[in-house]
Amino acid sequence: MGSLFSAKNREVFSTPLGLNNPVTVQVLGICSALAVTSKLEPAIVMGLSVTIITAFSNVVISLLRKTVPNRIRIIVQLVVVAALVTIVSELLKAFAYDVSVQLSVYVGLIITNCILMGRLEAFAMANGPWESCLDGIGNGLGYAKILVIVAFFRELLGSGTLLGFNILNYDFMKEIGYVNNGLMLMPPMALIICACLIWYQRAKHKELQEK
Amino acid sequence: MKALRNYIDKIKPNFEEGGKYQAFRSVFDGFETFLFVPNTTSKTGTHIHDAIDSKRIMSLVVIALIPALLFGMYNVGYQHYLAAGVEGSFIEKFVYGFLAVLPKIVVSYVVGLGIEFVVAQWKKEEIQEGFLVSGMLIPMIVPVDCPLWMLAVATAFSVIFAKEVFGGTGMNIFNPALITRAFLFFAYPTKMSGDAVWVSGDSICGLGKTVDGLTAATPLGIAKVAECPDFSLDMVTGFIPGSIGETSVIAIAIGAVILLWSGVASWKTMLSVFVGGAFMGWVFNTIGPDTAIAHMPWYQHLCLGGFCFGAVFMATDPVTSSRTENGKFVYGFLIGAMAIIIRVLNPGYPEGMMLAILLMNIFAPLIDYVVVQGNISRRAKRAMSNK
Numbered sequence: 141m142g143s144l145f146s147a148k149n150r151e152v153f154s155t156p157l158g159l160n161n162p163v164t165v166q167v168l169g170i171c172s173a174l175a176v177t178s179k180l181e182p183a184i185v186m187g188l189s190v191t192i193i194t195a196f197s198n199v200v201i202s203l204l205r206k207t208v209p210n211r212i213r214i215i216v217q218l219v220v221v222a223a224l225v226t227i228v229s230e231l232l233k234a235f236a237y238d239v240s241v242q243l244s245v246y247v248g249l250i251i252t253n254c255i256l257m258g259r260l261e262a263f264a265m266a267n268g269p270w271e272s273c274l275d276g277i278g279n280g281l282g283y284a285k286i287l288v289i290v291a292f293f294r295e296l297l298g299s300g301t302l303l304g305f306n307i308l309n310y311d312f313m314k315e316i317g318y319v320n321n322g323l324m325l326m327p328p329m330a331l332i333i334c335a336c337l338i339w340y341q342r343a344k345h346k347e348l349q350e351k
Numbered sequence: 352m353k354a355l356r357n358y359i360d361k362i363k364p365n366f367e368e369g370g371k372y373q374a375f376r377s378v379f380d381g382f383e384t385f386l387f388v389p390n391t392t393s394k395t396g397t398h399i400h401d402a403i404d405s406k407r408i409m410s411l412v413v414i415a416l417i418p419a420l421l422f423g424m425y426n427v428g429y430q431h432y433l434a435a436g437v438e439g440s441f442i443e444k445f446v447y448g449f450l451a452v453l454p455k456i457v458v459s460y461v462v463g464l465g466i467e468f469v470v471a472q473w474k475k476e477e478i479q480e481g482f483l484v485s486g487m488l489i490p491m492i493v494p495v496d497c498p499l500w501m502l503a504v505a506t507a508f509s510v511i512f513a514k515e516v517f518g519g520t521g522m523n524i525f526n527p528a529l530i531t532r533a534f535l536f537f538a539y540p541t542k543m544s545g546d547a548v549w550v551s552g553d554s555i556c557g558l559g560k561t562v563d564g565l566t567a568a569t570p571l572g573i574a575k576v577a578e579c580p581d582f583s584l585d586m587v588t589g590f591i592p593g594s595i596g597e598t599s600v601i602a603i604a605i606g607a608v609i610l611l612w613s614g615v616a617s618w619k620t621m622l623s624v625f626v627g628g629a630f631m632g633w634v635f636n637t638i639g640p641d642t643a644i645a646h647m648p649w650y651q652h653l654c655l656g657g658f659c660f661g662a663v664f665m666a667t668d669p670v671t672s673s674r675t676e677n678g679k680f681v682y683g684f685l686i687g688a689m690a691i692i693i694r695v696l697n698p699g700y701p702e703g704m705m706l707a708i709l710l711m712n713i714f715a716p717l718i719d720y721v722v723v724q725g726n727i728s729r730r731a732k733r734a735m736s737n738k
Contacts, residue, residue: 317498323538332512339516 144270153274156282159345163286164338168254173287173334174327175246180303182242183291185232187284189247191277193224194256198276201264217260218251225251255283290333298324359383378468381478405520409483411613415606416487416664422602423595424448427495428559430550430592434567435560447558451551452595455490458499462506463489470515481520481527481670482510488528488664491596492657492705493535494548501542505534525712526671529705536705544701546572549592567592571644571656571694575701579643579651586654597660607663616667619679624662627687628653635695645695652691661704662687671712675722682718686711 143149162168169190176186200220201208208216229247232240240247250256259279264272295301300308300320308318323329342348365372366379384406428444428451439447463482471478489506509530514523536543552565569592570580585591589599597603610616632649639645652658666672666686673682686707693703700706 317500319501319539319542321504321538322540323534326537 149271149274152271153278156275156278157285158282159348161282161286161341162255162258162279163283163334164341165348166258168258169283170331170334172246172249172253173283173290174330176243177287177291177330178294178298178325179242180288180291180295182239183287184284185236185239186243186246187280187287189228189232190250190253190255190283191280193221193228193250194259194280195273195276196224197221197256198259198264198272199269201260202267202269202272205265213265214257217257221251221256221260255279286334286337289337290330293333294324294329297321298329356387359386375472378472378478381468381471381480384477406480406483408615409480411615412484412610412664413487415609415615416484416491416596418602418605419596419599419660420452420487420491422589422599423491423597424452426589426598427451427551427595429590430495430567431552431559431565434550434565435552435562437560439559443558447555450555450558451495452490454499455493455497455502455595456487458502459489459506460486462503463510466507466510466515470519476519479520481514481523485510485527485531488596489531492528492532492594492660494543494594495551496548497535497542501535501539502531505531505538508534521670523670525709526665526668529665529709529712532705533709544572569593569656569701571701574644574647577643579647582648582651582654586651591655594657594660597657600654600659603659603663610663610667615669616663617669617672617679619676620667620672620683621662623680623683624666624687625653627684627689628658628662628691629687630684631688631691635691639695642695644701652694656694656702657704658687658690661690661708665704665708666711671715673715673718673722675719678715678718678722681722682711682715685714 156162159165163170163173172186172190177183197217197220201217204216204220225248228250229240232243232247259276263275267275292302295303296307298321300306300313308320363379363383366375372379425441425445425448427448428439428446429448431447431451432439432444460482463486467478467482470476486506489502493502509527513525513527513530514520517523532543542548546566546568549569550565550567551559552562553559554561570586573580587600589602591598607616607621611618611621629649629652632647632652635645636647636649647655662683666683673679686704689710690703690707693700693706697703
């Protein structure tokens with residue numbers, strides 16, 4: 141069992157959280173990062189859903205990788221992902237109806253999330269199920285991390301709340317003239333916050349900068 | 352002059368590398384080159400150099416803005432005294448407006464230049480002078496009731512995200528002053544549009560009278576929700592509610608003459624903006640939808656809102672507009688046409704000039720590309736046929 145958490149496997153899990161983050165370094169999954177991050181709660185649910193789906197689809201495809209003919213592999217991958225997305229979508233509708241209404245079509249659109257197909261093609265097709273599982277969880281959490289950071293700023297500055305709890309909307313704040321920033325609730329601001337995160341990460345890690 | 356030069360030379364060593372105040376090197380350098388044209392020349396290659404550099408050009412634009420600014424100050428006072436229903440002399444009105452507008456100018460310059468100084472010091476570059484004009488434009492294109500902290504936030508946002516990340520003055524895609532306004536407009540719509548923001552309701556230093564809930568709608572706002580107001584002389588002279596510097600056609604015309612006479616702004620851009628606006632206004636008059644704003648005569652469209660101000664001071668910005676001579680006609684025409692289209696067809700915004708200019712800023716490089724490529728292929732064809 142020692143090899144389960146060997147240095148290589150730990151790296152498979154941890155690089156997507158930082159130096160090879162799917163959103164800020166590979167710039168994948170930007171569409172949903174714009175769409176679901178105006179509030180913190182849907183962003184967390186979305187992040188977790190993607191994490192679960194990436195992990196399970198990575199495991200399934202990794203198990204199937206030697207039996208799937210190369211020509212039809214994309215179709216097989218899509219079927220697996222679509223099945224998982226449907227399961228997650230139904231679960232959300234059953235147990236977290238309000239959030240699933242807020243996320244609307246974006247749960248279904250997880251199937252088109254580039255991170256999923258990217259990980260299946262780049263990792264699960266070439267590695268064993270345990271590594272693939274770690275890779276899926278790592279990438280899902282790396283995606284969720286960025287979503288949560290973006291949603292934190294957008295909800296705090298745009299609505300003055302966090303997870304629906306009042307943070308800035310007090311009477312004395314209104315007395316001194318504070319107004320919530322409406323631009324924060326619009327998609328462009330998610331891009332700009334993403335850009336700031338990329339900026340910060342690149343300034344910190346010299347190896348990420350292009351020549 | 353001589354004494355000033357000597358004084359600057361005397362204190363200069365303090366600001367150089369290893370000097371007492373080297374942290375302020377870029378600030379010092381900025382002020383020195385602002386006061387005196389630097390006499391440095393390039394060491395390699397052949398350069399043709401104009402006698403006036405970009406700091407002098409920027410100063411000319413600021414001078415051209417002064418008539419509109421002074422009139423804007425007076426109009427702020429005039430609108431306040433009118434809406435509050437109190438009598439006031441010319442001087443009182445002007446001083447009232449001056450005191451209302453001055454903090455905005457100070458905030459805009461302190462925030463914008465502060466960021467410029469920090470960036471210049473950090474990147475070890477010279478201070479870039481572009482903000483001299485932007486800092487004056489920003490207070491002139493906001494309503495008088497816009498709170499100062501919002502102005503500061505928006506200015507910081509636009510200097511950082513519309514200018515510095517692109518590489519500073521001369522590299523920006525969008526006009527920074529318009530990005531400031533767009534940020535305010537979308538982030539704090541209640542303070543940027545509607546009826547309550549165009550007239551100040553407070554008394555300042557004992558001048559004027561504090562009245563709660565003063566409202567005054569701009570003519571474009573009225574035309575949007577009710578019927579089109581009749582054309583009057585006030586719309587030309589500028590005694591109407593509106594953003595601080597944008598109301599007076601006459602004051603802006605004085606600025607336009609200064610810009611055209613000194614050759615800073617291109618007459619091609621300026622003229623074609625008006626042609627585009629007039630054409631689109633005429634089109635809507637003839638075949639447009641049956642709304643009040645579509646029936647507004649084209650000349651009235653040109654006088655109202657930010658049309659003149661945008662055409663003279665924003666569309667002609669040499670950095671963000673088209674640079675090819677033929678491209679300027681297309682660029683200007685599309686700005687004018689787009690502004691009227693947004694005004695007439697968009698249900699949400701009464702004014703379209705800001706969005707029209709920002710939109711065409713994106714297309715300016717494409718227009719240049721088409722013009723240059725067209726020229727190349729035309730000459731290639733000529734060369735081929737002469738063979």
